[in-house]
Amino acid sequence: MATKVIKAFLMGSIFRRWSKSSKCGGNKTQIEDHRDSAATSDDNSEPLPSESGTACVYWGQLPDGTQIAVKRLRSGSSLNSDKEFAEEAGKMGKMLHKNVMRLRGYCVERDERILVYSYMPNSSLLAHLHGAFSYDNLLDWRKRVRIALGCAEGLAYLHHSANPPMIHGNIKASNILLTDDFQPLYTDYGIAALMKKPALKVKVALGYTAPECSSGEAATLQSDVFSFGILLLELISGRRPTEKVEFSMKQHIVDWAEPLILEGKLDCLVDPKLQGRFVPEELKKLVFAATICAQTSSHSRPSMARVVELLQGVEKNEVASV
Incomplete structure (x- = not known):
């Protein structure tokens, strides 16, 4: 049923509104107003996994x-007014x-x-660490290092270079999300700003x-840095941020990793x-970055600009302290 609803909406109002007025990053989205302009898969009666x-x-x-x-935001999600939503979506498009x-593109209807x-x-x-693609072992060490640096650079852009940050x-x-290479x-950045203020805070996933x-407390640049540190540990280890241990108790990935790091293992x-x-020197870089990002004190965490510098070329004396 959900797919039929979104299909009808796609074939109607969303493309009509885009072709007239929708702008992202200053460029008008050119989509003709045809009743069959878009379709969703009739075989996919369920949403994609990123629900x-x-x-x-x-x-x-x-x-x-x-x-x-x-991405269809739920109607009960304390959504902003049309004007406020369009303004925030416009920022995301830049x-x-x-x-x-x-x-x-976006639609307010x-x-x-x-x-x-x-x-x-x-x-x-x-999906590649824990889901359907994990069984194919496609994430070799080289790809993980590239993903770590790319994630650091993307977050540094959002924090320090985007206009507005x-x-x-x-x-x-x-x-x-991962490209073919x-x-x-x-993805999913800026979603909190699309909600009514201060009604709804986006709930960060357990463990991050x-x-x-x-x-x-509300999310900040430094809470993003902490989540990035957890993501790095997950990328290195293939473990989830929290995993079940004995008697249904859960262990956080930091609690699991910290003793091993202190022992030099x-x-x-x-x-x-x-x-x-794996490459030992690259492993040291990633572990060092994860360690300083996932510190309990927000004031002790580095900026993402600094994290990018570390991953691109960590000073030897800093790495040696890991």
Whole structure:
């Protein structure tokens, strides 16, 4: 049923509104007003895997064959007014970086709020670490290092170079999409700004949440840095941010990794699926960056600009302290 609803909406009002007035990054989205302008898969009666508490994502296709991901924000998600939503979506459309997913268009129509992105057939980092693609062992060490640096550069762009700067607020493996050549792309950034203020805070995924946010504080640049540190540990180890241990208790990835780091057993952190195929010096870089990012004190965490510098070339004396 959900797919039929979104299909009808795609074939009607969303493309009519885009062709008249929708702008992203200053460029009008040119889509003709045809009743069959887009379609969703009749075989896919369920949303794509990136469904969340505030949105559902569907697959779609444009007349030229371009595949798109259509994010439909839930009507009960304390959405902003038409004007405020359009302003915030316009800001998202101006984000231009190789590691940030570009917003192709948006629609504000009655109670509907829809965002449209390019579709990534290679799915998410979550799928490759823990999901359907994890069994193919496609994430070798070289790709993981590239993903780590790309994620750092993308977040540094959002924090320091975007106009205006943007807090992501919900960094997790499912919000990192991968291109065909395994370049990472941040998605789901800016969603909190599309909600009524101060009604709704986007809930950060379990395990990625910075300690200060767990106590009710709003997301900040530094809480993003903490989440990035957790993401790095997940990328290195192949472990989820929280995993069950004995008697149904859960262990946080920091609590698991910290003793191994203190004992200098960095090789024990590496995902067993890699079968020992990794570069020790690069491992030190990643572990060092993860360690300083995932510190309890927000004031002790580095900026993402500094993290990029570290991953590009960590000073030897700093690495030696890991």
